[in-house]
Amino acid sequence: MTSRLSVRLSRLLNMIPYFIAHPGISAAEAAADLGVTTKQLMSDLNQLWMCGLPGYGPGDLIDLSFSEESIEVTFSAGIDRPLRLTSTEATALLVALRSIVDMPGMVDPTAAHAAIAKIESAIVGGSGAELDGARTPPTEAPAVATVRSALARQRALRLVYYSASRDVVTERVVDPIRIVLVDNNSYLQAWCRQAEGVRLFRFDRIEAATELDEPARPPSHATEESAALDLFQDDPAVPLARLRIHGDYAWVLDQYPMHRLAVHPDGSLEATMRFATLDWMARLLLGFGSGVTVLGPPELVAAVRERSNAALAAYAAAGFEEAV
Template sequence: MSARLSVRLARLLNMVPYFIANPGISAAEAAVELGVTTKQLMDDLNQLWMCGLPGYGPGDLIDLSFSEESIEVTFSAGIDRPLRLTSTEATALLVALRSIVEMPGMVDPTAAQGAMAKIESAAGAAAVARHSDDADSDPESTSEERGVRLPEHPAVATVRSALNHSHALRLVYYSASRDAISERVVDPIRIVLVDNHSYLQAWCRHAEGVRLFRFDRIDEANELDEQARPPAAAMAEQSALELFSDDPALPLARLQIASDSVWVLDHYPMNQLALNDDGSIEATMRFATLDWMARMVLGFGSGITVLDPPALVASLRERAGAALAAYGDLEAV
């Protein structure tokens, strides 16, 4: 409950400068931009109307003229600018943006880098300038250390452009499984992230099926003038990715996921079975090898408990025992 209240409080505090910058905007337009429903927005405005400076008299409260057709701030009570990020918030945002930029094709790097520059400037321009001066004075510093961002690979930019314009693509692609280079025409569907690699999910006209093309294996990409035309079934949101197809020939793990680790369902191909009273979730997941699955589960510590199959449970116990033994040997030194 407190988390929801803090989110609403932050939204209320930022609404005043937002409506000052957008006088006369309709409730429907504002709701879309603020990521809330029109009803929630009107509830927020009614709440905001009763907030203001200590004293809380008619001349101290925030004053608004609002309806679903038009919203204007007539008295801001001094809240004229959006809230500033704390240093922790700014750092977290910068780390997230840098991670996204390093994943080819996920975002337009120019826009993301511009956002990072603004955050860095707001968080401490002097510190950033000192860092840049120190790096420039060192001739052996790398381009990344000097703050020089390398240009995006042309093929990646072409793929994103084709997606934005709904155009077909001609790819020259290296297939690692066949150790061969091929040329094919594809109809882009979306960009996906799998195990920290960016892939183009597309309908391959040659194979007549949905395929994944890893960005760092695309040698060339040419955007065609013709419109992309993937079949409707391939465009469906539930269309399975090739890497995540539910192959019944693969072993199936049954897992219990702790309540504070349920976000893992958004990052791995799992099927939820049940929600337990303590907030934990029981789910299943296909896997190719015991070695990979054991390493994946161990990475979550107590967040994931393996219920089945017995071979995976035994592998985890063996690995955990070896780790504890190694830790005990270190303590004995």
């Protein structure tokens, strides 16, 4: 299942309990709460009409009464009943929660820790407070809390941001779009009014944030779900690798977000690729062996060379002879 389909499935599963708890809510209010456009919400509601229990007849499918003015569930097909997690599912959920709770901006840490305590209590019995009493939620930085609030309320933001690529601190006004997690770093994706384009702002580099008393107004093309699939494509704040790819390795252009620049007479290709962190990109390139050569930037060339030398030294220390 693609990430876009899994996100929509999660949203659809949550909609029925939500509308049961908010009978008669308008489409605009529901869309704002669920973080989608009114158009997407109406599309989801039409999809729900075709979901339900085996048999798939009039008495089996989810039934709703909805318009842009009011939405009500007339038959839930059992989706309103609480889910019962198996021990394996509960453990997987705990692992997922613990993996993101310390990532700035991804979740409300207080709510996440409360959920962790409840799941642990359900698994082993007893009080969640007893199980999680020794742990306290991490203190959320004021800037992070402000960004999450502005995103939820669809408000514009003024950011004071450190740009590592230029080693400068800038101030800019942005229209928040979504929060994403890439290579163990959390980012705010937003429309930057100064640059007039979509930009990524790493949470640990946001020095200050102020929620403005005006609605966020990102262009429609920037808020489409497909736009999230190419986050790094044209963002100058994200490092750009320049690569020379052997002709036999041309397949990597289909597997990774690379932009082909040229084809050389020997069949090799020159391409670029944006990357989130130096360590991740160096590990990726080492996996290609001699099939991909790094041309730049200098820090990536140095990182790949350093790791290659370390690997050769480890082989030598283990008593292996270098293949001739």
